[in-house]
Amino acid sequence: MRWRAMIAVLMAMAGSADVGRAADPRYPDWPCAQAKVPEVSLAAVWAGPPLDDVANKWKDDATVNALVSRLAARRTPLDEAEKTIAEFLSGATPEKSERGKLLFAGLFDTLNAQRSSVMNGLERVTRKQREAADSIRAETLALHAQQDAATPDQAKIEQLGNQLLWQTRIFEDRRRVIKFVCEVPVAIDQRLFALGRMIQQGIE
């Protein structure tokens, strides 16, 4: 009886909301309340000079490379980033513009890639969650069958019950992590936009 009551609660938790119900039919595995925007388009974050001629060139410049890693990292506060960018862009105008373009091209590539990998991860975990929910459901049925048997195997019931408890706990933990990680793509968007704006102001 004890198990039955607990299982009912677990089932309700595992069956509810988050798994398998996507807001956008195009992205059935997308678990977040935030709309999925697969890629940030350059025009949404950059109104500066065109970057076509610097694509991939930023990788050849060691200084820019190092700066991109530093500025892309979320542990670098934005006001520190602003100072770093201002220092990097000091100097004559034409050169300033070229350097700004290189730097932003690098940040755009890097942060967009980070964003994609986080988003792929979220969808992968959602698929796993769906599998876990199926397995919890199946094991619950097995447990019920044992309990309803003419001669219930108490040891088996205990074992199945414990197993279910653990699976559900993992399921719930993952759900909490998903909710938290859903904020990451947005945080990356914000960072990319803020850095882009600083660079544009610097080369204007």
Place this chain on the structure above:
Amino acid sequence: MWRRIFFAMTIWPAFAAPAGAYVAYVSNEKSNTVSVIDTESWTVTKTIKVGQRPRGIEFTKDGKSVLVAVGDDDTIQIIDVATQQIVDTLPSGPDPELFVQDAAGKILYVANENDNTVTIIDIARRARLGEVQVGVEPEGMAISPDGKILINTSETTNMAHFIDTATRQIVANVLVDGRPRFAEFKRDNSELWVSAEIGGTITIIDPTERKATGKINFAIPGLRREAIQPVGIGMTRDGKTAFVALGPANRIAVVDATSHQVTKYLLVGQRVWHMAFTPDEKYLLVTNGVSNDVSVIDVAALKVIKTIQVGELPWGITIAPQ
């Protein structure tokens, strides 16, 4: 700025306060606060805790209070400007979002998103005077310059309802594009502009004929059409220049309001939503919901000159009248 201060000090020493210092109030939808911005220093001088989900925000015409619709608390709160504290509430319907005052500042018309009504409130008496049934999810609100017609847009029905303020009856409906968000009259009553978030357009309506007469479209190279979502509209008093917030396009479109041509796009912040002019029309302040900041546009130069961090998800903005 220096010239203005110099002017104030030398020519008009009696007027101690510099002529250009205004105060702006910004509603932060997610952090449930209102940020107060000083337009001389362009800094946040105070953050006021308000009710849940503050969106529509407006100074009363006497400049003494700020009204803020707190949708999840189903009410409108009154902030006393002198003490910067909430002192009272107004009886709106459920989930108030946007509202507009009549020219005298006595009557408030509130769009209640959840029950498809516009509530009419006597501001001084804090009393509900009546209700008008409108389309599904009412949102945008505007009042004609002569005060006789109230416009309400409904998000789902895609209409601009014309409501006679004397009889409180709908007298005309004009179909606009998908999800109309905001309505704005030209001061001479020659045109009414309605933005459509999903449609991606501004519909221009002749307020006398009550018919759509034109459309403004927006195009930004490299941006998908769905990313261009017109919301807030600001128009200069002379009716010559308009500014349209384009949501996730992160830009403000500058429109020649006579020819209806877009002349420029200004990159501001992420998901730009609503805006307000300083009373001298030197600056336009716009709220950016995702980057959590306010951009300041120099209206004459058509340039973004400043960015001010505020609370989470800034939505509405109002600037004290002179």
